[in-house]
Amino acid sequence: MTPQNLLRRWETLLVVLLAVVVVINVAQSPFYLRLDNIINLFQLSIEKIIVALVMTFVITSGEIDLSVSAVMGLAACIIAFLYSHGTNMAIAVVIALLAGVACGAFNGLWVAYGRLPALAVTLAGLIGYRGIARILLEDKSIGQFPDWFNALGQQPLVGPLPVALILFAILLICAIVILQRTPFGRYIYVIGNNREVARYSGIDVRRMKLIVFIASGTVAALAGILLAARLGAVRGNTAEGFELDIITMVLLGGVSIFGGSGTLVGVALSILLILNLRNGMSLADITGNTQTGVIGALLILSVLVPNLFGAFRDSRAKSRRAARAT
């Protein structure tokens, strides 16, 4: 890759932004780069960033899954419901994961085989799966899970690293390998770019989409279980509204909402950027609400600025052509 190309890449911009944010944060607090602070940084949104990985697959394939937060909530509610009714916790966890598979398959079947718009299907899922979670827990809050389960979310497993963080690292590596190094990953890009071309190239588009949605549901359920373990208690509205944060992480990473382009490295960088930005703003006493606004603005700018540059380049090229013609 030529140096010029490297400069133009989205990931480069993210690295620069990230560096700026980290430098400012370090200037604010000398303890910023200590390991425990960095781990804490990840801990606070670990469930969201795990789901962001699989959301990258969904969006790259040209679809969207709004129902992930509801699936997270549903999985958490299922283990709480089953456990409070005397089921063994390990079995409850397995059932919650299976529920995630089922939700993903349900979405995927409608989108891939029913050819319904993913936005509508997963909006229905967002409301419906949350509804099932509410039916299970009503307005109760259920906690007091077994110690081993709480330890899963609240105590480090290896050295200072908690389970969720290790899981995230493993999933990140797997995701990068699958999306960027295997035929399966290439097919996802092809499908996202042009479904018809993919079909004529002999890719089973429908099966691929179904698999992606099942993966999305399963990982979301896993994240929901981790969230329950970290919080130690579950309510009907657990994880509500997470979908917007998750989608923002993916899109800010340079993944096109139309599908077919973007990289997991970009998403990983955008996750780092958002986490550091939020942490820095907290250090500067900026409220969580304002942080969300800033990240919203960043999301819009991340697409607007390249568009404006592109338009500027086009118009300059056009006027140059016009000048040459005369």
Next chain:
Amino acid sequence: MRRLVRPDQIRVFSLVVLLVAFVLFFSAQIPGYLSGRTFVRISTGVAIIAVVAVGQTLVVLTRNIDLSVGSVVGFTAWAVGMALASNKEMAAPLAVLLAIGIGVLSGVVNGLLVAYGRVPAIIVTLGTLAIYRTILVGVANAKTVTIDALPEWMKALPRANLLTMGDLEVRAMVALAVVIVALFQLGLVYLRFGRRLYAIGSNPDAARIAGLPAQRTVFLAYVLCDALAGLAGFMFLARFGTITVVAAQGMELQSVAAVVVGGVNMLGGSGSMVGTLIGATLVETIQQSLIRVPGLSEFWIDALLGLLILLAVASDAIILNRLRKAWLARPTPSGPDGRDDRDTGARVSDSALSASGAPAGGKSS
């Protein structure tokens, strides 16, 4: 040859049948359900969401989406409430104008970014959803609008009736919502602007190549959508009186649900305001009535609502698309309309929605 029944009309008709079926079911389950009070309760709820959903329909018809409406409604309700509380002499029309003005301003921002900045609608409005709410929280500084601070006419407004028949009352705000739906329905059918919305949503590229002012039309759709959201904010303030910074949170999904259930295609290009109104009514009726069914927990509402949305979309794509195709396949003097082009895969710069492909088949299969 002009046919009497179009597929879209079958759609609206089936929604009406569904609504009647639900009302019959509820009246069998809930003692004293069929009363004026039930009508008043549901209709006042529908009024606000219907006004928002009319705006949402304008935007969805162009194959875009506006997720920021909830924040616009909340912001307007709070800002107008504060203005009225600090200046009780403020004239009513001025308060309405202020509400619409705030909406227009938000719509200009959304519209500029989507139409002229060429940023995908879902990204823009996901961003402004957060930004408008952030501005509200920042400006509000934890102050809440309370009903006591509002002038007398504002307190009286939600109870004002246009006409009364026994205990059946048609509230003024409900009448306003119906008038808005009717006006915009007529506008969609008869105005050039309305037809352009359909043309752009059916096939953005074809519309652009045909010389339609696509950017201006989408921009205007956003301005109108958020102006209506502003008006809905005013109605929200009138109805609830007490406005906190989280007011109307989640209304964006409610409005999208009403639009989807009402049979507006998320891929743009088809749907009607009447459908949207019935969709909003259906959703509101279920939400308000389910609580009162004995033996059924209120916690079932969301699960049923999700299922309803899915059924609405599925029936639209699977049944009505067949009907539409059969209808279009017959030779007509003018040939098939632009809507069919969507199925040929000639999509270049579509929204995220369209990437999921055209519903049911396509010519090539």
